Amino acid sequence: MDAEGDTPRIAVFRPDDERIDDAVALLESLGADPVPDPMLAVEPTGAIPADAPYVVLTSKTGVELAAEAGWEPGDATLVAIGPATADAARDAGWSVDVVPDEYTSAGLVAALEGRVDGERVEVARSDHGSDVLLDGLRAAGARVNETVLYRLTRPEDAGESAELAAAGALDAAAFTSSLTVAHFLDAAEERGIRDAALAGLNDAVVGAIGAPTAETAAEHGIDIDVVPDDAEFETLAEAVIEAVKGEESASDVDTRR
Incomplete structure (x- = not known):
């Protein structure tokens, strides 16, 4: 959580164009603290x-x-x-x-x-x-x-989210394709923090935009908590935030017992 303790920090991996901007704006409108970490760069073939x-x-x-x-x-x-x-x-x-x-x-x-x-x-x-x-x-x-x-390639500077995950500083992550999963893990590997980043993800809420992405994540040892019915980013973002809030509520209840 952020310093106030009530804003979930959520990593998002959309390409570094209007899609990452739109994703950040959406997450902010839903009350989240986005971590934009584009994992895809587009190289046209002509x-x-x-x-x-x-x-x-x-x-x-x-x-x-x-x-x-x-x-x-x-x-x-x-x-x-x-x-x-x-x-x-x-x-x-x-x-x-x-x-x-x-x-x-x-x-x-x-x-x-x-x-x-x-x-x-x-x-x-x-x-x-x-x-x-x-x-x-x-x-x-x-x-x-x-x-x-x-x-589709991985941007050279991708990986902030892996460092945050490894430090236990992410509340959630929203993967939007199998390739974003692979690139996240590659970025973590290059930094020498793959195991710690995986552990951090598995302590957080992890969403996948559809079954293929969820299957790829599972094959790499990532526990998926959320797969929305519609393979649209807005639906994924809403479902991830709902899951984070659900975990917070359960934690509050446990604390009061």
């Missing part, structure tokens, strides 16, 4: 989506890069992984035809598997996309092409 009857976009970043390059979906059925990606596509002037009920690679497969047998499907995304999407679409009979629009 590629654009290939033409296909179905084009799948899996991030707001991918939409923005494609739009900046002058790409247009034309007559393709445009598929967005979730509301943020869909909103970015509409902001670019495109019509979005499919948004899955579950905002994950598995959700995309479920939304498309009855429609793409024998069809060409273009998947345009980062270099760290899940094989679940490609394998699932191929199993559904699609002829799949993947185009890497950007690479």
Whole structure:
């Protein structure tokens, strides 16, 4: 907690652009003390989506890069992984035809598997996309092409949150992808504090934006306390803060006994 003892300190790992700014503003509005520690940097490849009857976009970043390059979906059925990606596509002037009920690679497969047998499907995304999407679409009979629009790397100065976790100075952390988990641990390893950072996380409330992120965390020894139903950062932030407050209340009760 902060010096006042009533404001939870929460690490957030969004890319160092408007997304980290928005995340900080949201957490502050919810009564938290954010620790912005971007774990992702975007390196565009210069590629654009290939033409296909179905084009799948899996991030707001991918939409923005494609739009900046002058790409247009034309007559393709445009598929967005979730509301943020869909909103970015509409902001670019495109019509979005499919948004899955579950905002994950598995959700995309479920939304498309009855429609793409024998069809060409273009998947345009980062270099760290899940094989679940490609394998699932191929199993559904699609002829799949993947185009890497950007690479995701770890910023050189990332790691403040790992130091705080190792010192027992974090109340919570909100992981927004499997790669943010890996980069957090890599930053801790470089500082020689991996075990202490893991222990600090496991004494805090840890949220993961979806099942794949939670599974990655678990594989690395991180106990996940919160996985929201919707894979959106706002939902994750609200759930993490609610969990922190719940732990505080339980602690207060225990203290009074």
